[in-house]
Amino acid sequence: MAVTLPAAGPAAASPTLGFARAGGAPIPQRLTVDLAASEGPVMLGANGALYGLSDDGVPSDAALAPLKITSISQKPEGGAQHPNGDALSVSKSFFRNGGGEINVMMQDIYAKWPYEDLGIDDYLPKVDKIVKEVSADPNSDRFVYIPFNEPDQIWYQLGVSDQAQYEANRDRFFKDWKTVYERIRAIDPDARIAGPNEAAYHTRLLTDFLAFAKRENVLPQVMTWHELGSGSLRDFQGHYDNYRSVERELGIAPLKINIDEYANRRDLSVPGQLVQWVSMFERNKVYANQAYWDAAGNMDGNVVRSNIPNGGWWFFRWYAGMTGNTVKVTPPQANTIDTLQGLASLDASRRQAQVLLGGSAGDSDVVVQNVSRSLFGRTVTATVAEAAWSGYEGQHATPRVLARTKVQVADDGTVSVPLRGLHKMAAYRIVLTPGGSGTPAAASVPWSASYEAEEAAITGGRVYTQGTVSNANGYAASGTKDVGSLNTATSKVDFTVTVPEAGTYDLAILYGNQSGTPATQKLSVDGGTPVTVTYPSTENWTYRAKKDVSLDLPAGTHTLTLAKGDAEVTLDRVDLTARTAEPAARYEATLADISGRPSYDYTSSAGVGTGALVLRSGDKAVFDVYAPRDGYYTVVSQATAPVRLALHGETVTAAPGRPLRLYLVAGNNRVATTAQQAAVRSLDVSGAGSTAGTLSYEGAAATLAVGAQLVDSAHASAGSYIGWLGNSAASTAEFTVDAPRSGRYVLVVHYAHNDRRDNGHAYNTDIMSRTADITVGTAAPRKVTFKNTWSWDDYWTQGVPVDLKAGSNKVTFGNASAWAPNIDRIELGRVVG
Structure with missing residues (x-):
């Protein structure tokens, strides 16, 4: 099989990658997955966030629960560092949605950044108050105390090059560490304490710290440090290996590691960037929390508003859906910044293999080795889907399935999945399930093309460079550029587009609006009568959101003009997609979240191609169903017998193949499915959100x-x-x-x-x-x-x-x-x- 992605416009052409074939064509990159080389159970450690929650309900339960978050970092109750995100306050929603543990950033009790240095005697009463409050909580065993934050830069200046000054600063820090550690344990004897929590990895300090902490019996239970720069994609493996070697040399049993701040602005929300970070953390079985660069309460750039997924959310949803053991993945270039990377899992009990990959444009061959015929049979169904970058504040519908294809397992146990035209900022998921009999329904992939604003004809505007490796904490932009300063009466951007046939097209505009109020532009086609496009506000000019507009276009080449309206708007990229039918998605039952002990039936690969989930009394499957807006949608259960669907506290019986009209809220909706006995193949949802009858x-x-x-x-x-x-x-x-x-x-x-x-x-x-x-x-x-x-x-x-x-x-x-x-x-x- 070969999966070819939707066409890109001329500005989105892929770079040349790999070695050239005869005739100059680039050789596809090769990413190899070895299903026989287990790395241990899927840990889901890299899905955390610093200040990912701001309040009970922000993000929503439906946005939190699917991610199966293992750790978050929040401030102590009443901390002055930020106006919300208090650990105890957000713990209610975090724990009820299956969250793991909460790191309490104790120094965030202070108001200023860097923290005001009033001395250890000022800090100790604050420590007492925090520990007393946390230890009194019914879930106190699920909190971790982080007493110091970035001491290499704050209060102690442990990164100085002068050795004598370093030792003086180090000794003062060690003394305070011991004092605070013992103070915490005196109040909460079972407390788990994390540190030293440097802003970056420093072998010198960590070696000294571990030796001191072991000698004085004040070892942390969790080792923490930060990996924030682009260079971490290259250097983290070396940091991890060095740290473990220091532990061994000192005779310290391996400590749990939490990289409690990782990545920078250009990575957050971008599926192709997130793959690179998550794969290296999961491979090494460490926990990791995304950094807090902007606003609390959106899982660090992955939840739009409170309940709407963007591309980053879908990537983490895929990650949360991996079960069984992770297996060895060999990328084209290991430990290299901004390259194709991946992670993979094998669940022998479910007979599923999953591969998540991304981070590079162009072509790739994904070669899965040691596909066991005793598990999968002689054929597998390969299902390929794409989670695109939709901006920090841009909604992303259910990831598009690009291919469902039955593939023969080679005599040597190999399955190859050629991917063509990968988008650098996107992530991709490949699911392998037993082929069985029958033929999967072909994926319906509409024509689509993308056009960069910086490559269009610009009048009265300026091209800005964003989010490059050298400016890694700049905001992400498609193609690393956008067009701003569209603030004169004649400012406009003319996009030249070519569509294959007459019809209705969906135009998605990636934009920024920091004007402080809804802003408008005038959209015209080939100089015709303009219509007004209204853009909701965004955090700033580069905190990208997405506006969807419908256009009717004749076949051929056209000029789409976005001209200044009542305020300035920045433009990044526009996507054109042919509308072939009303919005619809099919949710595979064998990939749903489950409880109980359902079984997996792959005798037939008809329909969605991934077989059926067999539910019996006591079993439950939960589907994450996307709605573009609040309203009514048609929901159909593809099952062999009636099932019960639970949504918004209501339960209704769904007969096989019979449509139901159900009300969905904008964003993610969790639909729980139960049955006395039914083989469920999929939950099919269609519609645009009718308000008739509301x-x-x-x-x-x-x-x-x-x-x-x-x-x-x-x-x-x-x-x-x-x-x-x-x-x-x-x-x-x-x-x-x-x-x-x-x-x-x-x-x-x-x-x-x-x-x-x-x-x-x-x-x-x-x-x-x-x-x-x-x-x-x-x-x-x-x-x-x-x-x-x-x-x-x-x-x-x-x-x-x-x-x-x-x-x-x-x-x-x-x-x-x-x-x-x-x-x-x-x-x-x-x-x-």
Whole structure:
């Protein structure tokens, strides 16, 4: 088989890679997977994040649970370093969604960065308070104390070259380490303590530190340091090997390692970059947390808003889906910056092999060796999918399946999967399952092309270089360039595009908008009448988001013009994709999350090609279903018998092949499937999010009390929103909702707010969430968290499951102790439509 990716425009042409064939064609890179060379159980250690959570509900449960996060790093309760992200506060959502452990960054109790150095005597009472609070928590055994952060640079200056000065600084640090270590253990005898937590790997200090800590009986239970630069992709293996050798020389049993800050801005959210980091950490079985460069609460650039996946989220979802043992992967170039890398797993009990790869453009041959015929048979189904880069704030639909093909296992146990036209910023997943009988349904891959803004015709703008190896902490950009300064009346970018046939095309625009309000551009085709494109706000000009627009184009070559509207917008790239049908995705049951003891049936590779999951009483499969917007979708269970689907607290029976109309919220939806006995092949979801049959109420329809006001706004849906809500128990907004039927509904709140606190950091944007207590009828109030929307004029949605009775229902919003978000309008849709 050969998998050829969708065509790229001229600006996205792949570089020449490898050695040239006769005639000058590049030889494909070769990535080899050896299923017989086990590296040990899949650990999922590299999926963590520093300040990945900001509040209970940010990110949402549906965004957190699928990632199976093993560790996060957060500040102590009440820490002044940031306005949110307190370890105990976020622990509730983290643990209920299957999270592993929480590193408490104890020095983040201080307000300034670098931390104000008030001496160890000032710090010790703070240590006491933190440890007393954490040790009193029912889940105290799942917290790890990190008493010092980057001591090589902060407080102790351990990176100095002068040896005498280093030794003086080192000895002061060691004395304080011992003091704080013993202070923690005096309060919490079972405490796990991590350190020394340097900003980078230093053999000199770690050798001295381990010798001292062993001698004084203050060894950390977890060894931590940071790997933040591009050079870590080259150097980490050497750091790891050196560290383990130091342990052996000192007679110290191997300690658990957590690289509790890794990567830089240009890597975060980019699937092709993340593959490189994750593969080296998983191979060495260390834990690792992505660094916190921007805003808390989005898993360090992988969750859009609170519940919407981007390309990075899907890569980590794939990573979380790996089971069994990891196996040896040999890349074209080991330990080399920005090259094709991968990780792979074999689960003999499920009879599945998975390969994740990315990081380089061009062609690659993935060669899987030692494919056991006793496990897989004489043929396998190879399923190939792509997770593209969609920006930090750009939504990404369910990864597109590029190929489902039955492949013969060679006599030597080899299966080759040729991939052609890889995109450097994308990641790819190959799943191998037993071939069985039948033929998998062919993958439907629409025509698509990409066009870089810097290669277009630019008027009144400037090309900027972003996110290169030499500027690794710059933001990622497609092709490492974007077009900004489009701030004059005549500013525009003309893209020359060529489409193969007349039809409807989806135009995806990667952009940035730091204007502080929704910004517009004028889109025209071949100089025709322009239409307005409105771009929601982003954190800054380079914190990329994605705007989707529909176009009808005749066959042939056209000029697409994006001209300045009411404010400046930066442009990175546009993608054109032919729309061949309504949006649809098929979710393979054998790749779903499971509980219980379901079995795997590969006798037939029909349909999605990966066989069927056999559910019996007590078994459960959970599908992660993407919705582009809030609304109704058609859901079909491809199963041999009826199954029960649970969504938003509602359960409904799905007959085999019979469509259901279900309400999904924008982003990820977890659909749990159970059955008495059924072989489930897939869950098929289609539609664009119909609002037919939903209830809708503008802010003006609410009854407002004590300070809450209706405020005029050109950006609100009906010209006004509810503001000044809350900050008093009496300040409320009450909607009267007329439900046609009783049952479980999803209440969708259209809201905005832009609370933030400037802590004076050079890079962190300390946005804050607001909460509202929502009361339905006589039920108890429910506190709901609403993430910052980047501006007061951008309205996002938050879905809240509620129970309504037939007829009139009162839905009341309030907040007795703080301001609630501004509310534009609400919608309600019954879960089963």
